[in-house]
Amino acid sequence: MTLAKRISAISPSPTLAITAKVKEMKAKGIDVIGFGAGEPDFDTPEHIKEEAKRSLDEGFTKYTPDSGIPELKEAICKKLKKDNDLDYEPGQIIVSCGAKHSLYNAMQVLCESGDEVLLPSPYWVSYPEQIRLSGAEPVIIETEEEEGFKIKIERLREKITSRTKLLILNSPSNPTGAVYHRKELEAIAEIAIEKNIYVISDEIYEKIIYDNLKHISITSLNSEIKKLTLVINGLSKSYSMTGWRIGYAAGPKEIVDAMSRLQSHSTSNPTSFAQKASIVALEGSQEPLRGMVSEFAQRREYIVERLNSITGISCLKPEGAFYVFPNISKLLGKSYKPSPCAQRLGKSQIIKDSINLSQILLEDAKIAVVPGLAFGKDHYLRLSYATSMENITKGMDRLEKFVKKL
Numbered sequence: 001m002t003l004a005k006r007i008s009a010i011s012p013s014p015t016l017a018i019t020a021k022v023k024e025m026k027a028k029g030i031d032v033i034g035f036g037a038g039e040p041d042f043d044t045p046e047h048i049k050e051e052a053k054r055s056l057d058e059g060f061t062k063y064t065p066d067s068g069i070p071e072l073k074e075a076i077c078k079k080l081k082k083d084n085d086l087d088y089e090p091g092q093i094i095v096s097c098g099a100k101h102s103l104y105n106a107m108q109v110l111c112e113s114g115d116e117v118l119l120p121s122p123y124w125v126s127y128p129e130q131i132r133l134s135g136a137e138p139v140i141i142e143t144e145e146e147e148g149f150k151i152k153i154e155r156l157r158e159k160i161t162s163r164t165k166l167l168i169l170n171s172p173s174n175p176t177g178a179v180y181h182r183k184e185l186e187a188i189a190e191i192a193i194e195k196n197i198y199v200i201s202d203e204i205y206e207k208i209i210y211d212n213l214k215h216i217s218i219t220s221l222n223s224e225i226k227k228l229t230l231v232i233n234g235l236s237k238s239y240s241m242t243g244w245r246i247g248y249a250a251g252p253k254e255i256v257d258a259m260s261r262l263q264s265h266s267t268s269n270p271t272s273f274a275q276k277a278s279i280v281a282l283e284g285s286q287e288p289l290r291g292m293v294s295e296f297a298q299r300r301e302y303i304v305e306r307l308n309s310i311t312g313i314s315c316l317k318p319e320g321a322f323y324v325f326p327n328i329s330k331l332l333g334k335s336y337k338p339s340p341c342a343q344r345l346g347k348s349q350i351i352k353d354s355i356n357l358s359q360i361l362l363e364d365a366k367i368a369v370v371p372g373l374a375f376g377k378d379h380y381l382r383l384s385y386a387t388s389m390e391n392i393t394k395g396m397d398r399l400e401k402f403v404k405k406l
Contacts, residue, residue, distance in 0.1 A: 010129050014374040018358075022368045032366040033395035035383035038174065039242040040322070042295075045288035048239060051280040055273035064269040067260040068095025068248070072275045075282045076248055083206075084217045086231070088250045094259050095278075097270050099204045099234035099247030102259075104130050106200055106230050106249060109258040111136035115165035118197070120151050121376035122325065124174045128376075136165065140376060145316060145327060149176040153187050160191075166198035169218060172205040175375045175382040176325045177318020179209060185218045189225040199229040204247075207238040207289060209320040210297050219250075230255055237321075238289055239281045244274040296322050299385040299392055306396040310403050322386045325372070328357060329379035334406040339364050351406070354378050365402040367395050 018036035025032045055061075067073075073090035080086040096102040103126070111117060111134035119127055119138045128138040139159050143149045156167075169188065171180040180188075192199050199218060206215040219229040234247030249259060269275075300318065307315040307326045312334075315326035337348040338360075351357050354371035358381065361367045372380030385392055 006133060006135075009132060013125055015125055015370055018368050018370055021362070025366075030366065032362070032368055033391050033398065034368045034387065035385075035395060036368045036370050037384050037386055038323075040237065040240040040292060040386050041388065042240045042288070042292050044240050044244070045281070045285070047284050048241065048277045048281045052273045052277040055276040060272050060276055062272060064272050064275060066264040066269050067256075068093065068270060069272075069275050072279050075279045076250065079282045080231070080250055084215075084231075085220045086217060086226075086250070089253075092253050092256050093248060093250050094256050094263065095246065095248045095270050095275060096259075096263060097247070097267050098236060098245040099202070099232050100126060101245070101263075101267065102232050102234070102247045102249040103127075103200065103202065104133075105259040105262050106232065106255070107131060107134040107136070108262055109255060110134075110198060110200075110230075111165055114163060116161060116163045117165060118156070118159055118167040120149075120168070120170075122149060122173075122175055122372065122380070123168070123376050124170060124202075125374050127168055127170075139164070148316070149173065149178045149325070150180060150184060151188060153191065156188065156191060160195055160197070164195065164197055166200060167192060168200045168202065170202040172209055172215070172318075172320025174205065174321055175323050175370075175372075175380075176316070177321045177323055179213055179215070179319040180218075181213075182216050182221075185216060186221060189218055189221050192228055193224045197228065199225070200232060201229055202232045204232065204234050204237050205321040206233065208293055208296060208322060210293075210300065211319060213319055215320075227252060235278050235281055240288075240292065241274075241278075241281065244271070244277065246270055246274050246278045296385065299389060300324070302389065303383070303385050303392050303396065306392075306400070310396075310400050312403055312406070322384055324383050324385065325375075325377075325380050326383070327379060328354065328372075328381055331357065331403065331406065332379065336360060336406055339405075354381060357381070361399070361402065365398045367398050367402075 022034035073093040076093050077088050107130045113135035115136040116139045117131045117136050120141045120143050131138045141159050201218050219226050230251035232249050235241040304315050304317045307313050312330040313326050354373045358371040370382040
């Protein structure tokens, strides 16, 4: 069988693959600590689950409008106004099967062969794949640790060509936790307006933010950038609803209408009762969210401190999301001798890159991390602290012990 060329260059999501590997190892009774998962380890708040149960009991299990039920679109409009000072009408909203689905729809309707998409590195693993699936090409804008992994304006200008169609902006960022501040967003918006470049603003982690920072959507800066921007968000991270698959986009009606047409021929509507529960998530008590973020903040302090205490590893403190992105460049080139429990790794070897180190950590130290190369930065690892403090402590102990043996 000959598969379509567009799928041949697409690789599976490494974060999902690592999460699946951890589950497989645990099912075999192996004591492995997973730092790969991109989902909160908290249960979905009870009042949200109760609304889903009520909807099921009331028979709300049939098709809904392809782009989402009117009541949920209204709730999203209210949320955008209240939290982000953004005015949208329900006709400018599409509800999809997760924020990833909204992003895919957006790439498909905005991009085509010959277009270029500006993508800051490090980037979320699915961005380049979705860009390529649209026929466009990702154009990488390198960011540096010393600059907080944020776009330098001169680098942005250097990458713009006559083929540039859009820029992807993710704040707070996966994998670095970087948060763009107002002046930084204003500088980016000025260039986007000047060059007539669309912006996809992925704000899925907006509510998971620390140090009394306030999330600012680039869309809220002025009417000109709003006309060029598509806001992507969802319920997965903020309300621990990853499996419910509810995401949404807000933007120019022409773009949203096109996304809705596409969705009508692919997935049709998002899950009916999950949409009802999402209204309650947006409009109901936010106390579970505040409690979750408070716990994440404590874990962040601990894991950053522990990572920076390990010789050969350094780590910036993230301002948002629930990931750390430690620099492991000083560990590369060091020799490693497998422990007796990991003899299948062979004799002593040299740690070559982030993929190699990730494999060794999983086999020898029983720690699952995601190699930085998956995010475009080979000298780093991504660890999620969306796991218990007990697991974080145990995992850091194992990592420290491992590094001391190098």
